[in-house]
Structure formats: C-alpha cells, structure tokens
Amino acid sequence: MVKLLSKAQPAQASQALGEEGSVAVASQWQLMWWKFRKNHMAIIGLVVAILYYLLAIFAEFGAPKSVDFYDAEYVYAPPQQIQFFNEGRFEPFVYGLKYERDPLSLRQLWEVDEETRIPLGIFVKGEPYKLLGVFSSDIHLFGTVEPDAPFFLLGADRNGRDLLSRIIFSARISLTVGLVGVFASLVIGVLVGGVSGLFGGLIDVVIQRLIEIVNSVPNLPLMMAFAAIVPPGTPAVQVYLLVTLILAMFSWTGMARVVRGRFLALREEDFILAARLDGVRTRRLITRHMLPSFLSHIVASITIAIPYMILSETGLSFLGLGLRPPTVSWGVLLRDANRISVLKDFPWLLWPAPAVIIFVVAMNFVGNGLRDAADPYAT
Structure with a gap:
C-alpha cells in the first residue's frame, strides 16, 4: 500500500505542475x-446561437418552403402535429387538413383529416432555390416527400404562407441587423472613447458631456421619431441601413465609456510610455498596443449588446416604424399578431416571439460567460 502511494504522489505532483506551467505560458x-x-449554460447558449446563425445563413436549405410561397386554400391553417409512427413503424407523417365554412360568419373551420397522411422526410426535394445566391438546388433539410403536399408545421398566416419558413428567413434579417448595428456602434464607441481617454483634458470633458446628453434622452421615443421620418416608399435595403444606423446612434455610449476607462488606465503603463518614446504614431499606439490589451472585454460587451439590438429592431418593426413588408423580420411577423381578435382565433401567429426569446436568452448566457471569462484569474 505504501509503494502504491509513493508512485501516485509524484504523478499527481507532475500533473499539477503541468497544469500550472500551461497556465503560466497560455495566451489570453x-x-x-x-x-x-x-x-x-454559456456553452449551451453558444450552441443555440450558432444553430440560429447557421439557419439564417442557409435559410433556403433549412426552410421547408420559400419566403414567397403561399397557398390561398390554406389561409390561417392551424399547425400540423408530426406523428412519428405509422402502424407501428417509424415513418414520420402529418395528417391532412380540411375545412368547412361557418354558415353565419363564413369563416373557415379547420379540422384534422385523419384519412389523409402526408409522409415526411429529410433532405427532400422541394422548391428550387439558389443557396447563397450561387449554388442551385432543390434539396431542403426536411419537408414532405411529395413537394406539392400541404405542410404547415407552425401554421399559416393570413395569406396562406408557411410560418416556420418565414421565421427562418426572418432570422437572416433580424440577426444581421444586430451584428451590423453592434459593429457600427463598436467603431463609433472605440473611436470616441479612445480619443477621450488618450488625450484627456478639454477633449475628454466635451466628449463626456456629449455622452451624458445622449444618455439623458429616452431612447425609444427618439428612435421612433427617427424611424417615422423614413418615407413609406423607401426601398427595403435603404430602410434596413437606416434602421441599423438609428440603432447604432443610441448604443455607442456604453462602449465609449468602457474604452475611455481602459485607456485612462493604460496610457500611464510602462509599455505605452516605451512605445511613445520609440516614436509610435497615435493610430498604431491605439490599434496595436492599447486595444489588444483589453480585447476580451470588448468581445464580451459586443456579445451582450447584440440581443439589445435585435430587441430594438423587433420592437420598432412591431410598431410599424422599422422594417416593413415585403421585408421579413421577427418584428414584421409579430405585427400580424398585434390584435386581440387575431390572437383569439389564430394564436400560432405568436410563434416568432419564442424564437426571439430563445435567441436573446442564449446570447445573454454567452455574454455573461464571456464577461466572466475575460478575467481568467478570477475565482
């Protein structure tokens, strides 16, 4: 027993020394x-966020139908529940749908047609498309084996359009608005905060008073005012860019203050003084010496800011002041569910809301994990 312990102790000691040694030489x-x-939870959130972005990038492949698909016979069709076993065998399918007209209101009354079974599959043929605008294909991730068979996993809207497909295509717009808006606010915040923290003095005082003025104005009413200025006939691309710029205008102040605080602490460090004495220009001093020293904090701040951008775009579009049809985003889809009468009869139109909630919660987990990980020596 003594011999076994004497052999195990050096192994444990060497393992501990190896871990300490790897930490000592590891990069930031x-x-x-x-x-x-x-x-x-941060890892789970990262996986969910990656899946969202993959679906957004390859929306043509991941969606059962195209964004413009509609079937006038299936207006407000209810969701079809997937049945995984057919007569004891694993053969996923959905039951068909049929409707009758209410003689008084003339409204369609849908019911399940159990006599009609529509088989489902993965990597099935459907509507042709161009993946990323380059590669032609007609293979979809999942859908009906028969391309023309009705399939509305999350139901249909007032025009008979597949809600699931539109949610997937909407992710492309909503998620990229968040990324582009955060990038724009990052550029403004780093430039303004860097100048404020590096030079100080009167420049710092003026910039800080400007930040306080911007922060003192209520964001939502002012964003609504700017968004309302956009003419109704403006092309979708221009509206997209304008909404992104409006969101960036009200989100750069936090990043500017973070950068300013770090620059104030770093500008007196020995390696910064050595770089200045060596004649390094101001732009290179900022980009090659100061920013990389707290880049992890910037990444964490960006990750936390993305959900805010997406929620802001969703809110503006829901109010009719952001993106507008035929552009599809989560906020545009939720506009169809802004009436109590619609929600009473067609509650599945609220499915875009859980899509927003899941992504925002996932990104918050990722942001909190990155914020904690930005200080690796913290317990």
Whole structure:
C-alpha cells in the first residue's frame, strides 16, 4: 500500500505542475476559453446561437418552403402535429387538413383529416432555390416527400404562407441587423472613447458631456421619431441601413465609456510610455498596443449588446416604424399578431416571439460567460 502511494504522489505532483506551467505560458485567449468552457449554460447558449446563425445563413436549405410561397386554400391553417409512427413503424407523417365554412360568419373551420397522411422526410426535394445566391438546388433539410403536399408545421398566416419558413428567413434579417448595428456602434464607441481617454483634458470633458446628453434622452421615443421620418416608399435595403444606423446612434455610449476607462488606465503603463518614446504614431499606439490589451472585454460587451439590438429592431418593426413588408423580420411577423381578435382565433401567429426569446436568452448566457471569462484569474 505504501509503494502504491509513493508512485501516485509524484504523478499527481507532475500533473499539477503541468497544469500550472500551461497556465503560466497560455495566451489570453486560451485562458479565456478554459474559463468559458466551464460555464455549461454559456456553452449551451453558444450552441443555440450558432444553430440560429447557421439557419439564417442557409435559410433556403433549412426552410421547408420559400419566403414567397403561399397557398390561398390554406389561409390561417392551424399547425400540423408530426406523428412519428405509422402502424407501428417509424415513418414520420402529418395528417391532412380540411375545412368547412361557418354558415353565419363564413369563416373557415379547420379540422384534422385523419384519412389523409402526408409522409415526411429529410433532405427532400422541394422548391428550387439558389443557396447563397450561387449554388442551385432543390434539396431542403426536411419537408414532405411529395413537394406539392400541404405542410404547415407552425401554421399559416393570413395569406396562406408557411410560418416556420418565414421565421427562418426572418432570422437572416433580424440577426444581421444586430451584428451590423453592434459593429457600427463598436467603431463609433472605440473611436470616441479612445480619443477621450488618450488625450484627456478639454477633449475628454466635451466628449463626456456629449455622452451624458445622449444618455439623458429616452431612447425609444427618439428612435421612433427617427424611424417615422423614413418615407413609406423607401426601398427595403435603404430602410434596413437606416434602421441599423438609428440603432447604432443610441448604443455607442456604453462602449465609449468602457474604452475611455481602459485607456485612462493604460496610457500611464510602462509599455505605452516605451512605445511613445520609440516614436509610435497615435493610430498604431491605439490599434496595436492599447486595444489588444483589453480585447476580451470588448468581445464580451459586443456579445451582450447584440440581443439589445435585435430587441430594438423587433420592437420598432412591431410598431410599424422599422422594417416593413415585403421585408421579413421577427418584428414584421409579430405585427400580424398585434390584435386581440387575431390572437383569439389564430394564436400560432405568436410563434416568432419564442424564437426571439430563445435567441436573446442564449446570447445573454454567452455574454455573461464571456464577461466572466475575460478575467481568467478570477475565482
């Protein structure tokens, strides 16, 4: 027993020394990743966010129907529940739908047609499309084996359009609005905050008073005012860019203050003074010496800011002041569910809301994990 312990102790000691040695020579990003992967909720949130963005990028492949598909016979068709077993065998299918006219209101009354079974499959043929605008194909991730068979997993809207497909295509717009808006606010915040923290003095005072003025104005009413200025006939691309710029205008102040605080702390460090004495220009001093030293904090701040951007775009579009049809976003889809009478009869039109909630919660988990991991030596 004594011999076994004497053999085990050196192994444990060498393993501990190996871990300490690897930490001592690890880069900032390695330390950040080691701390981040211990946060299980952050990892789950990262996987969910990656799946969202993959679906957004390859929406033509991931959606059962195209964004313009409609079937006038299936207006407000209810969701079809997937049945996984057919007579004891694993053969996924959905029952068909049929309707009758209410003699008084003339409204369609839908019911399940159990005599009609529509088989489902993966990698099935459907509507032709161009993936990423380049590759022609007609293969979809999942759908009906028969391309023309009705399939509305999350129901249909007032024009007979598949709601699931439109949610997937809407992710492309809503998610990219968040990324582009955060990038624009990042550029403004780094430039303004960097100038404020690096030079100080009167410049710092003026910039800080400007930030306080911007923060003192209520964001939502002012965003609504700017969005209302956009003419109704403006092309969708221009509306997209204008909404993105409006969101960036009211979100750069937080990043500017973070950058300013870090620059104030760094400008007196020895390596910054050495770079100045060596004749390094101001632009290179900021981009090559100061920003990389707290880049992990910037990444964490960006991750936390993306959900705010997406919620802001969704809110503006829901109010009719952001993106407008025929552009599809989560906010545009939710506009169809802004009436109590619609929600009473067609509650499945609220399905875009859970899509927004799941992504925002996932990104918050990722942002919190990155924020904690940005300080790898914290307990």
